[in-house]
Amino acid sequence: MLPTTNFDPPFTLTRASHVSLSVTDLAASRDFYRDVVGLVVTEETDDAVYLRGLEEAAHHSLVLERGDEAKALRVGFRVRTDADVVAAERHFASIGLEHRRVEKPHQGPTLQFRDPVGTHLEITSSMDLVPRKMQNFDEFVSGSPQRLDHYQVVTYDVQTATDFWTGLGMRMSEYTAKDGTDELWGSWMEVKGNTHDLVFTNGHGPRLHHFAYTVPDASSLLHAADVAGALGFGQEIDRGPGRHGISNALFLYLRDPDQHRVELFTTHYQFIDLEDVPIRWDVSNPQRAQLWGMPASRRWFFEASEFPGEGLHEPLLHATPATLEEFLGVH
Missing domain, CATH: 3.10.180.10 (2,3-Dihydroxybiphenyl 1,2-Dioxygenase, domain 1)
Structure with a gap:
């Protein structure tokens, strides 16, 4: 049966935003996404690498986290404002959907949840800004x-x-x-x-x-x-x-x-x-x-x-x- 879109949703999603992966060799995965795919490395820590595309002003769209097993940790969406995160909390509570507020580096208010089929997700309303690379043609890889x-x-x-x-x-x-x-x-x-x-x-x-x-x-x-x-x-x-x-x-x-x-x-x-x-x-x-x-x-x-x-x-x-x-x- 075809679904019906709710044009008055409880909060406003704006776009697919970021994904977090658990990887077993952080350096090897960083090199792959930087050199083979061509992403920009925004920041590295001992346990994580943050990457983004050349057009992107948001701090990251891909987070690689060091782990014992390779897993898809979360897929992320942006919402329009901080108020939308609060509205999402209220909505998920009203329908009995598991959720929790978390602190994530370089992200504004962030809410993690599982949808009814078990997809691991998070929404955030903002990220730290970094320079776009879209006209740095000498850096295109x-x-x-x-x-x-x-x-x-x-x-x-x-x-x-x-x-x-x-x-x-x-x-x-x-x-x-x-x-x-x-x-x-x-x-x-x-x-x-x-x-x-x-x-x-x-x-x-x-x-x-x-x-x-x-x-x-x-x-x-x-x-x-x-x-x-x-x-x-x-x-x-x-x-x-x-x-x-x-x-x-x-x-x-x-x-x-x-x-x-x-x-x-x-x-x-x-x-x-x-x-x-x-x-x-x-x-x-x-x-x-x-x-x-x-x-x-x-x-x-x-x-x-x-x-x-x-x-x-x-x-x-x-x-x-x-x-x-x-x-x-x-x-």
């Missing part, structure tokens, strides 16, 4: 990532996840459904005016499938692939380059030293006007995933980063995606 754009989460219950987030003001721009129905297998939702800030797809969850940065153009994707190969990470190109049917973006997926997945992509179209309606894709239509090119591999479909302390649940809907291995007849 590899894919030259500009800004964090979105997350994709694997969930066992796409409908429940979609209903929750559209209830908080997100609009669904595109979706995949069982052929001939509106039974949700994947939902692409936005608050900032392009096709998605948050995506839920059907599978064993909750797990973070990937987080994504925009890049300037197609040549940036190819250069990132070349740099990955030159630095010994060619085998960690997880998918692409290619073009998605959903969102119409050119893409490249990479795996970091702990196998967290990051996407570089050429951004997507606007989805601002309220009369616009979501684009529907049959789950059997391969062009939803790749308008051209080879299908994704088994590891792209079935591997993702777990949230700490969260058990995995069997998906409510079952399907076997067409993988690259099956396409090539590899067993």
Whole structure:
């Protein structure tokens, strides 16, 4: 069943903002995201590295934290003001949703919570400001990532996840459904005016499938692939380059030293006007995933980063995606 967006939400989300990962070798992960992906290192401590894209004035959009296990710690969203954090506390208390106020370096008021399908999240209303690097062309490295754009989460219950987030003001721009129905297998939702800030797809969850940065153009994707190969990470190109049917973006997926997945992509179209309606894709239509090119591999479909302390649940809907291995007849 298609959700209905709440245009008078209890607090105002503005965009996908930041992600925190636990990594087992902090220096190796820093080098990967700086040299292979091309992010800017804002700050380093003994136990954390803060990075950002070249356009970003916020202190960080990626936090790497030293840990014994590789985990997806949190995905983060910005809200408009401090009052929205307070309003979120009130709303979550009213619906019985687990949440807590925390102090985070370089962030304003921050509230952490789990959504109804177990995704680990936080919202904040502000961050320390740092200089943008968008015109420091001499410092552009590899894919030259500009800004964090979105997350994709694997969930066992796409409908429940979609209903929750559209209830908080997100609009669904595109979706995949069982052929001939509106039974949700994947939902692409936005608050900032392009096709998605948050995506839920059907599978064993909750797990973070990937987080994504925009890049300037197609040549940036190819250069990132070349740099990955030159630095010994060619085998960690997880998918692409290619073009998605959903969102119409050119893409490249990479795996970091702990196998967290990051996407570089050429951004997507606007989805601002309220009369616009979501684009529907049959789950059997391969062009939803790749308008051209080879299908994704088994590891792209079935591997993702777990949230700490969260058990995995069997998906409510079952399907076997067409993988690259099956396409090539590899067993």
